[in-house]
Every structure is written in C-alpha cells, then in structure tokens.
Amino acid sequence: MQHYLIGLAGILLILGLAVLLSANRRAIRLRVVGAAFALQAAIAVIVLYMPAGRTALQWMAGGVANLLGYANAGTSFLFGQLAADPLGKNFAIQALPVIIFFAALVSILYHLGVMQQIVRWIGGAIEQVIGVSKVESLCAAANIFVGQSESPLVIRPYLAGLTPPQLFTVMTSGMAGVAGTILAAYASMGIRIDYLLAASFMSAPGGILMAKLMMPDMPAPEPELPLGTDTEEAELVLAEATHDEERPANIIMAAAQGAQTGVRLAVAVGAMVLAFVALVALANGLLAGLGNMVGVPGLSFERLLGFVFAPVMWLLNVPWREALVAGGLFGQKIVLNEFVSYISLGQQAANLSERTVAVVTFALCGFANFSSIAIQMAVTGSLAPNQRPVIAKLGIRALVAASLANLMSAALAGLLIG
Template sequence: MSILNSLLGIAVILLVAYLCSNNRRRISLRLVSIALLMQFTFAFCMLYLPIGKQVMMWMADKVTALLDYTQIGTQFLLGGLATDKMFDLLGADGFIFVFKVLPVLVFLSALSALLFHVGIMQKLIILIGGALHRLLGTSRAESMSSAANIFLGVTEAPLVIRPYLKYLSSSEFFTILVGGIASIAGTVLLGYAQYGVKIEYLLAASFMSAPAGLLFAKLFYPETKENSDKHTSANSMKEEKSEYRNSIDAVTQGASVGVSMALNIAGMLLALLAIIAMFDGIMMWATSFTGHEISLTQLIGWLFSPVAWLLGVDWTEAQFAGQLLGQKVLFNEFIAYANLQPYLDGSILPATGEALSVKTQVILSFALCGFTNIGTIGIAIGGIGAMCPERRGELTSIAFKAFGAAILANLMNGAIAGLILG
C-alpha cells in the first residue's frame, strides 16, 4: 500500500507542477523524463543497490572523519564542554546545539572558501554542471549554478555565474532561484548530521536536488526564448578568479562568514522557537474553552498529514511527519530536524506507542533536506538582487512561485525515497 502512496504522491506532485506551468506547451518531455530518471537512479543506487550503499557509506565515513577535525578547534576553545562527557553528565540533554552544530558551520565555511580559492570547487562544479548541461539540454549557466548548489548556499552558488546573470533568460533566472531554494549548502548539511540524520541520506538528497530543481523550474517556467549559451562557453566559465588574495585570506574570510552565519542561525532559532511556544500557548488557552486544547503544532500536523501520507508515510505516523514538514516550510529545517532527532534515537511516538518506522525516518530525512522555508525567500532576493540589481524587480515577482517549485522538488525527493524503500 505504501508503494501505491508514493506512486500517487509522485503523480500528484508532477500534476501540481504541470497545472502551475506558465506555458504547458513548451514543457520539454526530454528534460522532465531524464531529470526524473536521474533522481530515481541516485535514490536507487544509494538506497537499494549494495554497491551504491557501500559507496555512500564510504563517502559518509570520509565526511565524518572531516567533521572530527572540527572537534580539535572546538575543544581548544571550550574544553570538556565540547566532548562526549556532557552526555555522561546530562544524558540526552548533553547534545548542546551551540557546541555541536555551530562550530561545524565555521570550520566548513573556512574550508569551502579555501577550496574555492585554490580552484578545486570550480573543477567539481564544472564537471557536474557540464554533465547536467549535456544530459538535460539546459544552458551552461543554469547547469553550473545547479551543480554549485550541491556544495554552496542560495546566495553563494550564483557567484560562479555572476558575470552572466544579466544575460539569463527569464526561465534561466527562475531556475537559478529554484535551484538555490531547493538545495542545501554543504556547510549547513553537515550541521544537520549532528542531529543524528544519516550523512548518506543527506548526501543523496543533496545530489538529487540538482536535477529536481531543474525539473520543477522547467515545469513551472519552460524556456521560451534564446538562452544565455551564446554569452558563455566552457572556457569562460573556468576564467572566474578567486576574490581572495591568498589561502590565509580565504580561510580567515571564510571563517568570518561562518561565524556570522552561526550567530544568525542561533539567534533565529532562539526567536522562532520562543515564538512557536508562545503561539502554542495562546492557541491552547483559546481552545481550552471548547474542552479540547489544540496547539499550533497539532494544527500544522493536521494540515500537512495528507502530504506526508502521499510521500509514503503510514497514516498512523502522518500527523507527526506533517508537523515536521509544516515546521520546515513555515519556520526552517533546523527546527524540523531538531524535533525529529529524539525519534531517530528510538524515542516512542505517542500516536503509535512504538518507535518511528525506519521508512518514515528516511522519507523525512530526504523531504526536509532543502532551504525551502519562507525566510529563504528574503535571503535569496537580497543576495541575488545585489549581484544583479537591474533584475531585482523581476526577482521579487517570481520569488514565491520559485518557492512553490522548490517545495515540490524536496517533496519529490521524499516520495522517491519512500517508493524505493517500499
């Protein structure tokens, strides 16, 4: 039955995207079919095939080893507060977000800046972007940006094609925005892993987001004009120089950006969690007069539970899964993953009296992996608008439609994961 749910969910997601298209006759069936096949191939190889699982486990082990280097700097600053001794003292409360997650963001921000300065990041982006360009027939610029989104954030990825932003068609511009919102930056992705989400799932979801973003961008906004390829070439893409003076400058500036990002995330989470709790209290007080207290999280769960069911989640777990999907869209994915963490560790789900099923854990790990929250719209408009101020008005006019396309891209990743596991 869950297989049928996932198949129905995939069909519904594609139908919604088709109905939202601004030019259905110009939708490229070749692009849609190949992008879907790429998503299925990634998921099948990484979740089902033994050799694919082994490759993902190998990659996950290497990433885990990389994360361990963060501990050296963190323990120098915080001593025993950054070690596993905190779990001996506090039990489950030993996971302290400020000590476990935020240092990872600073380290990886510095590392990614260094990799960009020495040219390694560009080579990876050109390799993957070139493959997308040839397979899907998308332009070089949008393919490169989509590839960059595997490693970089919504405002950093477009930097690799900054000289060409003014030449992009409206469809390409829309694609750049969708790709950024639907994906997740490598720095933040590894922060999610600190919540107990399996790194191999996060890596798979990140790679799947590249074709997913292109797929839904071109369903919503098919290309109707000449794209930017006449202004770009493979060689011109390689000519983009580092903005850093040397490697030390790259590391220090990258660390500064990481600190700023970490502080912003910490402040945002503090404010949002407090506001959610406040509205929870207000709603429960207001509904207590009816004899049935209803919280904001319960309401979100009811609204999004059909969506969770369509992804392949069992109906008994759909309200909980719906709560997390709703929290991710309305607030952010950090809050959703934080609320998922106890159930990844084996906590009992009150609705069923049992542990959360492995299948639901995997579906949520995939579906929550993306920047698809309302706050990202403002970040994207501010960041991309600053790179190309002459098109800021166009950017604001398509932002919410791009947000919708990105949500469907993330949900499609979850539905495909549910189908493979079914």
C-alpha cells in the same frame, strides 16, 4: 505491493501538481523534464537501492563523519567538557562550530581550485544529460556544495541577461538545495549523513525538474555577457568572487577568510534558531490556551501544520499514525526553516519508524522557506538590480517548486527505503 502503489501515487501527485501550477503547459519540454526526473530517480536508485551505490554512499558518509570528528577537536579545545555531551544535546556548542570549520575547509578547496573543477564536471554532466543551458546547470551543480547566497556568484556576469524562466530555475535550484557547511551542521545534530548526502545530490536535477514544469521555456541561446565584460570573468571563479574581502593570497588567508564567513553564518543561524524556537513556543502557548477555550486540548502550531500536510506525507509512504508528526515537521520547515524542523526531528526520531525518519529527512533537506525569498531578493538582486522585480514576482512560485522538488526526493526515498 501496497507501499509501491502508494509511492507511485505520491510521485504522480507531485508531478501533476507541478503541471497544474505551470505558467505555460504547452511549452513544457518533455525531453528536458523527462531527463531531469530520470536523473533524480537514477541517483535515488543508485545510492539507496543498489548495493554498490549504498556502499559508496556509506563511504562518503564515513568521510563526512571523520571531518566532523576533526571539527570536534577544535570545539573541544575551546569549550572543553561542554563539547563532550552526547551528540545533539547542545546545539550552540556542537552544531554551530561545525559551520565555521566547514566554511574554512570549503574556502581552502576553492582557493586550490578543487571545488571549481568538481562543480564544472557535475554542471557539464547535468547540461548534457538534461539539456538545459550551461548557466542553469552550473548554478544547479554549485547548489550541491554552496548555499543560495553563494551559488549566484558562479554565474554573476550572466545574471542580468537571464530570461525569467532561466532566473526561475536559478531561484528554484537555490531553494531546493542546501549548503555543504549547513549539511555538516545537520549531521552534527544526529541526522543520518547518508540520507543528507543523497538528498543533496538529488536536489540538483529535482530543482530543474520542477522549475521546467512550473515555468517552462523554449530552447534559448546562452545569455550574453554585458558589454565590457571580459570572457575570462565569466569562468567559474567562485573563490575569486568576493565583494568585501580581497582574494586570499595563500591557504592560511583562505582558511582565515572562510572561518570569518563561517562565524557570520553561525551567528546568523544561532540567532535565527533562537528566535524561531521561542516564537513557536509562544504560538504553542497561545494556541493551547485557545484550544482549551474551544474544547480542543493539545492544540499546537505543529499539530495545525500536521493536519495540512499529513495526507501528503502519507502519499510519501509515511504510516498514517505518523503522518501528523511528519506533516507538522514539513510545514514547520516551510513556515520557519529546516534547522528548527531538524531539531524537532532529532527529538522525535526515536518514536518514528525508519522509513518515516528517512522520508522526513529528505523532505526537509532544502532551503525552501519564506525567508529564502528575502535572501534571494537581497543577494541575487544586488548582483543584478534589473532582476529584482522578476525575483519578487517569482518568489512564491519558486518556493512552491523547490518544496515540490524536496517532496519528490522524499517520495523516491520512501519508495526505495524499508
């Protein structure tokens, strides 16, 4: 009983904080936010609590695990015995090649039109259930499968005409979700696939929920297309929305282009992880020295962040004895990125309870970190230059909203797991 009360208090705290930070509380549409929360909670109950839903989620997780096995075939061919190390032991060899394989696979699925149909169907369902515009719902649905760098391409013709609240929803959805290719990389590091899949689907309504609480808007017509834009261009054509590369003529070319995109992404991820892990080590060295000077031995970057976020983690049903570690991981994710935090979680999971691992997995599953603001400035700003000042103004607010969306998913998971 106590764990339910704590979990409900955590959910109310997250909702209350979003309302407190709202730009216009009087404009909050209860029908929209209520439906968004209900959809996020319904997904959680179905896949984490109901036997049929858990079975379906395990089936999907098994499918992803099988795909990882096929990715390992390519990795083993290139690296031989090095690829046979225990899962998660060698990040560069085991996690980064998975990104390349999944990027090629997703490119093929877009070339065949499969992904477009899936995104259309999910986006249409979100539009009908929650009551947001088609542009917002399509972008939220796309973020389940692709990253914040690719999802704006889905609504590219409409970006310039979005109102600030609509653009805020697009930004929040991008930061609250994760790309399918990156999701597979997390799984290759030993993070539970079923939790990752559940968190990914919950992020779509969760992002809309927090966006509509923190920057609500009155019902508005669909954004108009710029003059001279063909209506056909406004269709969901993510597979065709390439700037530097020509549209693939066949499956082979689609796979090749996807692999090239995956290589660029893998190199960027590898460089980012290397730099941030090294910087954290440097910060820990400096803090340890400072701590010894002032009589606080064992001071570290993770410990400082843990003190800040430990109360939040406790309200998500993390035991207090583990809240400091969980809070440090979540703080690490916001300041650095989720890759660094998932690596740390994999190293400490054996010493944490099942519920704590589940809650932290959900809380970390999103792109909500400071570097994402720069990414959205670069990507969305290049597609709609007139929106750059708006993106810069809303960046921090979107980061907070996306973080709250991830915490809401974690709160629901903590309520239902264990």
